[in-house]
Amino acid sequence: MSTVSSRTETASHADVELWIRMYRQMTAIRLFEERVNELYTRALMPGLAHLYIGEEAVAVGVCEALRREDYITSTHRGHGHCLAKGASPDRMFAELLGKAAGYCKGKGGSMHIADPSTGNLGANAIVAGSVPIATGAAFSSKYLGNGRVAACFFGEGALGQGVVYEEMNLAQLWKLPVIYVCENNLYTEYTHVSETLAGDILARAKSVGMAAETVDGQNVRAVHEAAAKLVERARAGEGPSFLCCNTYRFHGHHVGDINREYYRSKREEQDWKKERDPLAVHAAWLVAQKHADAAQLEQIEAEVKAEIAKAVEFAINAPYPNQEEVDRDVYA
Amino acid sequence: MSTHEVVTREITFAEAIREALAEEMRRDSRVCILGEDVAEAGTPFKVLSGLVEEFGTGRVIDTPISEAGFTGLGVGAAMTGIRPVVDIMFGDFITLTMDQMVNQAAKIHYMSGGRWKVPMVMRTTLGAARRSAAQHSQSLHAWFSHVPGLKVVLPSTPYDAKGLLKEAIRHENPVVFFEDKMMYKMKGPVPAEDYTIPLGVADVKRAGEDITFVATSSMVQVALGAADLLAEIGISAEVVDPRTTWPLDEQTIVESVKKTSRAVVLDEGYERYGVTAELAALIAERAFYDLDGPVRRMGAMHVPIPFSPPLEDATIPTPQKLFELAREMCGRS
Ligand SMILES: Cc1ncc(C[n+]2csc(CCOP(=O)(O)OP(=O)(O)O)c2C)c(N)n1
Numbered sequence: 001m002s003t004v005s006s007r008t009e010t011a012s013h014a015d016v017e018l019w020i021r022m023y024r025q026m027t028a029i030r031l032f033e034e035r036v037n038e039l040y041t042r043a044l045m046p047g048l049a050h051l052y053i054g055e056e057a058v059a060v061g062v063c064e065a066l067r068r069e070d071y072i073t074s075t076h077r078g079h080g081h082c083l084a085k086g087a088s089p090d091r092m093f094a095e096l097l098g099k100a101a102g103y104c105k106g107k108g109g110s111m112h113i114a115d116p117s118t119g120n121l122g123a124n125a126i127v128a129g130s131v132p133i134a135t136g137a138a139f140s141s142k143y144l145g146n147g148r149v150a151a152c153f154f155g156e157g158a159l160g161q162g163v164v165y166e167e168m169n170l171a172q173l174w175k176l177p178v179i180y181v182c183e184n185n186l187y188t189e190y191t192h193v194s195e196t197l198a199g200d201i202l203a204r205a206k207s208v209g210m211a212a213e214t215v216d217g218q219n220v221r222a223v224h225e226a227a228a229k230l231v232e233r234a235r236a237g238e239g240p241s242f243l244c245c246n247t248y249r250f251h252g253h254h255v256g257d258i259n260r261e262y263y264r265s266k267r268e269e270q271d272w273k274k275e276r277d278p279l280a281v282h283a284a285w286l287v288a289q290k291h292a293d294a295a296q297l298e299q300i301e302a303e304v305k306a307e308i309a310k311a312v313e314f315a316i317n318a319p320y321p322n323q324e325e326v327d328r329d330v331y332a
Numbered sequence: 333m334s335t336h337e338v339v340t341r342e343i344t345f346a347e348a349i350r351e352a353l354a355e356e357m358r359r360d361s362r363v364c365i366l367g368e369d370v371a372e373a374g375t376p377f378k379v380l381s382g383l384v385e386e387f388g389t390g391r392v393i394d395t396p397i398s399e400a401g402f403t404g405l406g407v408g409a410a411m412t413g414i415r416p417v418v419d420i421m422f423g424d425f426i427t428l429t430m431d432q433m434v435n436q437a438a439k440i441h442y443m444s445g446g447r448w449k450v451p452m453v454m455r456t457t458l459g460a461a462r463r464s465a466a467q468h469s470q471s472l473h474a475w476f477s478h479v480p481g482l483k484v485v486l487p488s489t490p491y492d493a494k495g496l497l498k499e500a501i502r503h504e505n506p507v508v509f510f511e512d513k514m515m516y517k518m519k520g521p522v523p524a525e526d527y528t529i530p531l532g533v534a535d536v537k538r539a540g541e542d543i544t545f546v547a548t549s550s551m552v553q554v555a556l557g558a559a560d561l562l563a564e565i566g567i568s569a570e571v572v573d574p575r576t577t578w579p580l581d582e583q584t585i586v587e588s589v590k591k592t593s594r595a596v597v598l599d600e601g602y603e604r605y606g607v608t609a610e611l612a613a614l615i616a617e618r619a620f621y622d623l624d625g626p627v628r629r630m631g632a633m634h635v636p637i638p639f640s641p642p643l644e645d646a647t648i649p650t651p652q653k654l655f656e657l658a659r660e661m662c663g664r665s
Pocket of ligand 1: 076155188428
């Protein structure tokens with residue numbers, strides 16, 4: 001597992017800015033998701049809600065290594081990816097509530113947020129459904145020579161799908177600028193990884209000769225450092241790579257998944273929340289290294305909270321789409 | 333619905349499915365279940381709760397998220413002495429199994445000159461209205477109905493679900509069984525004793541004189557709801573449920589339309605090139621001279637199912653829409 005290099009003493013102003021920004025981004029995702037949880041529980045949000053709480057460092061660490069015009073693809077658990085890539089919370093919430101002001105005019109909902117202005121090719125509700133799309137985006141980047149990189153987020157559950165292996169083979173053959181980011185949160189819906197995956201995760205990528213590494217997905221700097229290196233490689237034409245981020249979802253598979261003891265223990269959940277909360281880990285480090293003090297972090301949290309509250313307000317008051325919208329956008 | 337002089341309980345659609353599986357698994361040790369989160373979780377809809385406790389993980393088998401893989405494995409297992417019931421969580425994911433079902437399962441018996449058979453069941457879901465958006469709301473049963481070699485079952489009541497599923501499991505051919513997600517909690521009378529319902533026999537869910545509604549799965553409730561509304565204004569609607577799209581009980585449908593001389597066909601699949609088209613063609617071909625006017629159809633609007641509640645609601649037939657159409661067809665608008 002790669003560790004964070006110890007160049008803290010020589011941290012530049014830009015480094016510190018990045019670390020603080022990453023804290024802010026993770027806080028934004030956390031608070032966003034807490035409000036989703038609440039909206040859903042109060043029956044204000046239709047459909048399903050898959051929370052990203054606990055996994056914030058992965059989306060933020062990877063997306064901070066990308067440029068705005070770089071691409072991402074996301075999953076059913078996608079709010080964090082979309083926010084980290086630059087989506088704004090008000091239009092996100094509006095989409096989650098099915099409102100016309102949402103990123104997809106309310107047509108997509110929680111599992112399908114897409115936003116061309118931030119390079120977001122879309123969240124996808126088919127497990128592994130976005131792996132070919134990200135690979136295709138990397139293909140056009142190479143074809144058009146525009147230097148863009150694609151980051152493809154998926155859970156370890158997606159490794160069950162054959163198409164992932166077809167795409168990794170193609171990407172490696174053609175040296176496509178794509179990073180496959182596997183979020184190993186240990187469970188698919190209700191099943192532990194040991195019951196769904198045989199063998200070693202990295203070996204899958206290595207079998208086609210792809211660069212592959214594992215990183216602590218609860219440490220945003222570690223994720224960022226690893227991702228930055230792989231993105232740079234991809235941009236330089238050195239081909240695809242695979243980044244396995246070990247992480248954990250703190251909540252259920254979706255908001256309604258409350259009684260979870262039949263597939264994972266309360267104790268395990270508590271341990272992760274107590275010892276491996278990515279926000280707490282990063283905050284403690286920032287303070288210990290004197291890059292920030294507690295008051296500064298509280299200030300960030302207060303600012304983000306206010307922004308999120310405003311966004312929720314906006315979404316709740318926003319109108320639903322007109323019925324005429326229903327058969328628009330079927331064809332371009 | 334056929335009446336039985338035996339002990340009948342009110343159970344839910346989900347319980348009927350679970351009972352059918354449990355009884356068949358007790359009867360035949362070759363019957364097993366393969367799918368994602370089917371064991372301890374009992375599926376996200378909890379339809380299979382309790383089965384793993386009785387039959388163990390050797391027969392209620394959790395798979396990785398590999399729809400093509402475990403469906404194809406099911407085909408091979410069915411050819412070689414197992415009777416797998418393959419669980420595809422959402423009907424939308426049958427797309428991932430297409431080669432296994434269409435080029436393999438459906439063709440093997442014929443291509444082998446009748447030497448191999450594939451006694452396999454695929455259980456999956458259909459139906460919108462859960463605010464689950466475009467990749468979790470489709471009703472794609474027309475696709476399988478289109479392919480020779482497959483049989484397609486669409487139960488609309490707990491009674492039908494149990495009898496048809498038991499029949500499907502005992503059947504010698506690949507059968508695809510579509511369950512409406514919105515129906516799992518619906519209750520209905522189900523006899524306690526063993527029974528099966530043959531594939532290819534329609535059921536008249538309500539008798540009537542003035543107009544026929546041929547409705548499948550989720551649309552049976554819509555048709556019954558509209559029939560209630562019509563009764564209030566003196567129009568008597570008959571509701572015919574084919575129960576299987578293939579084999580298709582043509583005779584029951586045609587006889588009903590000949591009697592009433594008006595027909596609307598309803599199905600939750602996309603209206604274009606779907607089940608409604610096939611049923612309307614059947615009526616036009618075989619009851620044309622008995623009709624007072626054109627056959628009408630209602631299905632899902634030709635759009636990906638939207639997430640936003642007011643938009644989603646506009647895409648599927650409702651009792652009110654059907655009521656208005658039928659009233660107009662009966663010259664009463
Ligand atoms: C093709 C397909 N099969 C099944 C599902 C149902 N499903 C939704 S999420 C999920 C588990 C996904 O696990 P993983 O990929 O590890 O992501 P996580 O939920 O852990 O983030 C499953 C089985 C689906 N959406 N798509």
